[in-house]
Amino acid sequence: MDTPARLAPLLAQFDTSIEALRERLTGVDDHEWRWEPGPRAWTVRPIDGGWRRDREDERDPVGTVRTLAWLGGHLAEMGLLRSDYTDGDHDLTPQGLCTQWPGTAAEGVAFLFDGLGRWRATLGRMDDEDLDTVGRSQMPWGLDPNLPLLDIVWWVNRELIHHAAEMAFIRDLYAQVGNPREEAA
Template sequence: MDGPRLEVLRHQLHIAWSLTELVVDGLTDRECHWSPAPAAWGVRRAEDGDWYPDWVEPEPDPPPVTTIGWLTWHIDMWWSMVYDHAFGAGALQPGKIRWAGDATAAVARVQQLHEQWATALATLSEGELDAADRTGWPFPAGSPFAQVVGWVNVELMKNAAEIGQLRRIYRHRDPAAPLEDHQ
């Protein structure tokens, strides 16, 4: 039976997803590769044809500025990891996740992850939010699953806000300023 916590968490996901859809609608490759600052983290095509993110663990302090392409990879990475650890084998590693290759594919991947996650949440019961057997990334094993679900909502909203802000800056930048693309 659904309870108040599950209803709130599903509603939060709906709100975060609605914002995400708004900010990725019409996303272009040019926007994904535009560098908003020198040394911004982006996604780059390697000789093997795959797209790799600029990324190290632990993240530098302060964290670097990122491109929109990097942010779409980041959503793919953390959501893939959470889903695999909560509903899959729990064997996926962040370094194995590549960027989708273009804006259209990146948005499609994020949409796919949302559909998987929303479908999985639709099957949960209120009691399963307290279960500790669905955690392990990004929280320590033994954490209540409600923490993971709440974190997904917050992380998606944060990443959507970052993409939205970068798209606004991109649209209003000085047209005479050079575009530093990451490709």
């Protein structure tokens, strides 16, 4: 299937953002992945032999910073949910996903790029009619049922760029103040 002309620049933006994020996450380890850059940071926490992320409705968002683990999972969740509700079974939920969050850097990075990859694959199956269809993405947590798919594509790109920049900053901050190996040197 040919990519619709108006989708092509958004896909190129998505792809280059993924490439930049993948490069920025090279070498991240478990300590850095879960490092909390401030008090009350949103993160993933051990629970019942697994990991669970802090949910937005459980914590005060004002002044809150997030860990790489939380941000990576958030982006993965966004991709997985939007893919499922655009071209899937419509059975994933944030509550179901947040109880199976990865806690290690390797698992988290894989989860991140799997979720975003599924969204990208879904977009590769869309045509012009799909892009104009209001409610083509039926994800019930947000405006998806009320907007044409092209608007959702734009929004996901905005979220990816925003959170990827946060992740890059956290890596820079960790290198300056949070790295115990640097402090010992």
